[in-house]
Amino acid sequence: MKGVLLVNLGSPDSPEPKDVKKYLGEFLMDERVIDVPLWARTLLVKGIILNTRPKASAKAYKKIWWEEGSPLIVLSEQLQHKVQEEVEFPVALAMRYGSMTIKKGLQELVDKGVDEVFLIPLYPQFAMATTETITVLAEELRQQHFPNLKIESLPAFYNNPDYISVLAESIKADLKDKDYDHLLFSYHGVPERHIRKSDITKSHCKIDGSCCETPSIAHEFCYRHQCKEVTRLVGEHLELTPDSYSTSFQSRLGFDPWLQPYTDRTIERLGKKGVKKMAIVTPAFVSDCLETLEEIAMEGEEIFHEVGGQEFTTVPCLNTNMSWVKLLAQWINEWSETVVEA
Numbered sequence: 303m304k305g306v307l308l309v310n311l312g313s314p315d316s317p318e319p320k321d322v323k324k325y326l327g328e329f330l331m332d333e334r335v336i337d338v339p340l341w342a343r344t345l346l347v348k349g350i351i352l353n354t355r356p357k358a359s360a361k362a363y364k365k366i367w368w369e370e371g372s373p374l375i376v377l378s379e380q381l382q383h384k385v386q387e388e389v390e391f392p393v394a395l396a397m398r399y400g401s402m403t404i405k406k407g408l409q410e411l412v413d414k415g416v417d418e419v420f421l422i423p424l425y426p427q428f429a430m431a432t433t434e435t436i437t438v439l440a441e442e443l444r445q446q447h448f449p450n451l452k453i454e455s456l457p458a459f460y461n462n463p464d465y466i467s468v469l470a471e472s473i474k475a476d477l478k479d480k481d482y483d484h485l486l487f488s489y490h491g492v493p494e495r496h497i498r499k500s501d502i503t504k505s506h507c508k509i510d511g512s513c514c515e516t517p518s519i520a521h522e523f524c525y526r527h528q529c530k531e532v533t534r535l536v537g538e539h540l541e542l543t544p545d546s547y548s549t550s551f552q553s554r555l556g557f558d559p560w561l562q563p564y565t566d567r568t569i570e571r572l573g574k575k576g577v578k579k580m581a582i583v584t585p586a587f588v589s590d591c592l593e594t595l596e597e598i599a600m601e602g603e604e605i606f607h608e609v610g611g612q613e614f615t616t617v618p619c620l621n622t623n624m625s626w627v628k629l630l631a632q633w634i635n636e637w638s639e640t641v642v643e644a
């Protein structure tokens with residue numbers, strides 16, 4: 303029998319510092335997130351970050367936490383239920399970090415008689431810290447615990463025309479009655495080093511002014527290219543004028559260079575340049591979360607107002623948008639029809 307596992311990032315069990323510390327400990331000790339040798343990662347994460355960040359992160363989580371739980375988890379569960387209503391196979395949900403583990407998700411499907419799984423990392427763009435860490439862990443778990451299970455993964459879908467259309471139309475619908483001078487596409491950042499590591503040609507990605515616009519097989523795994531493409535394709539779909547939109551990268555951590563321009567500095571620059579009304583969309587996330595509800599909708603707005611901006615509109619993530627739900631169902635049905643028996 304076929305089954306589906308949706309996988310998102312995960313959240314702490316509660317916004318209390320002890321739960322945030324446990325969650326961040328697992329997340330940041332992932333070698334694909336903080337990609338330095340184990341000794342250095344241990345020193346950095348356990349010796350430095352976990353002594354300071356959990357308190358500050360817990361404060362941020364408390365500002366956005368809902369009665370039902372973490373927005374990212376609640377919205378992912380709502381998505382799972384809606385997708386389940388559209389397809390005939392069991393649909394389970396797991397998180398890469400935290401209590402809703404991928405192992406539990408696979409077990410839930412196996413207990414229902416599933417022996418072929420369609421694994422859907424809920425990330426439009428490929429990144430070592432997101433898609434790759436999910437597929438690698440799922441394969442390790444398969445080998446260790448579910449040797450008879452077949453797992454096929456949905457690759458990054460950043461340039462899928464149906465996805466672009468769903469995203470663009472959701473942005474259009476949300477901004478229908480709102481006025482804005484600039485639309486900023488803000489993506490979660492990654493250290494520049496991650497881009498170089500994922501370059502399968504080992505020579506294409508220079509993170510310069512042109513590599514992401516120059517055709518290359520490297521782009522199948524280039525997060526920076528894939529983010530820029532989403533912006534370009536949505537801009538094209540919405541017929542935006544070139545100066546009215548741009549791309550930036552948020553949520554940097556530590557002292558290494560991350561993808562630029564940084565979102566906070568871009569918001570500040572736009573405000574100082576005289577933009578009075580800006581809208582912001584966050585297409586690296588399919589569900590609203592700490593990074594959209596706090597970092598963008600709260601901190602971002604504050605920065606914009608401090609430099610003279612007047613109206614700051616945050617476009618929600620796709621969340622449980624019915625066109626998005628139906629698109630996922632369509633991909634699941636297409637997979638179920640094309641899968642080849644071994």
Ligand SMILES: C=CC1=C(C)c2cc3[nH]c(cc4nc(cc5[nH]c(cc1n2)c(C)c5CCC(=O)O)C(CCC(=O)O)=C4C)c(C)c3C=C
Nearest residue numbers: 311312313335336359374429431490492555586591592593
């Ligand atoms: C080195 C650190 C990090 C990398 C690389 C990274 C990549 C990355 N993350 C997301 C999506 C999310 N990240 C979220 C929170 C978050 N991310 C980091 C660090 C890195 N992320 C931290 C420390 C945190 C925790 C919060 C904080 O202390 O600031 C979230 C939100 C989770 C939630 O519970 O709401 C998401 C989603 C992507 C897509 C990505 C690379 C492309």
Ligand SMILES: [Fe+2]
Nearest residue numbers: 311490553593
């Ligand atoms: Fe992150």
Ligand SMILES: [Fe+2]
Nearest residue numbers: 513514524527
């Ligand atoms: Fe590139």
